[in-house]
Amino acid sequence: KNQVEQSPQSLIILEGKNCTLQCNYTVSPFSNLRWYKQDTGRGPVSLTIMTFSENTKSNGRYTATLDADTKQSSLHITASQLSDSASYICVVSATNFGNEKLTFGTGTRLTIIP
Amino acid sequence: SAVISQKPSRDICQRGTSLTIQCQVDSQVTMMFWYRQQPGQSLTLIATANQGSEATYESGFVIDKFPISRPNLTFSTLTVSNMSPEDSSIYLCSVKGGPGSYEQYFGPGTRLTVT
Secondary structure: OOOOEOOEEEEEEOOOOOOOEEEEEEOOOOOEEEEEOOOOOOOOOEEEEEEOOOOEEOOOEEEEEEEEEOOOEEEEEEOOHHHOOOEEEEEEEEOOOOOEEEEEOEEEEEEEOO | OOOOEEEEOOOEEEEOOEEEEEEEEEEOOOOEEEEEEOOOOOOOOEEEOOOOOOOOEEEOOOOOOOOOEEEEEEEEEEEOOOOOHHEEEEEEEEOOOOOOOOEEEEEOOEEEEEE
């Protein structure tokens, strides 16, 4: 069964600090891994998308890494801002005979405090 | 990118009633997806809505409970029928990016509370 597990469930950090969120997955056949940011009351918004051959991708202060051998990914947030308070969801895509299936993690709830 | 709007943004409904959620996309898309996000849970795909054909439902979801319409390439509705408190959830509409893109765009969601 395809699964995506994220840790920690929740995290509180001071504004300006860095943090790293983790994602472990057992999804096959792997196509790509995505990180989404979901603000309260909003739909998820894509931060990064990585395929098998990519092991790091940045989007501003967000840097995602992917280790396809160990089936792990991380999302590193640098110099956090209050607006980074949100849920961060790891999503892994499996594609089989052209049909794509997404497996969603339950997310990490990040709170930035001033 | 695609801009998706949903109506209503939230609603409180009594058990036994039905609610229809609308999803409008600013571009023509072949497939539209409906997801449910229960409190503290991950997103779960309910069904895929193709224009001109019946929606395809995921395991655990049935057409009688979640009828879907797809009258054209920019619009879809999801009805939550005969609601119970267990249907309290956020319902999200989603579309994929263009050909060759891995992007997937989500609407703002409809927060449903069933009392």
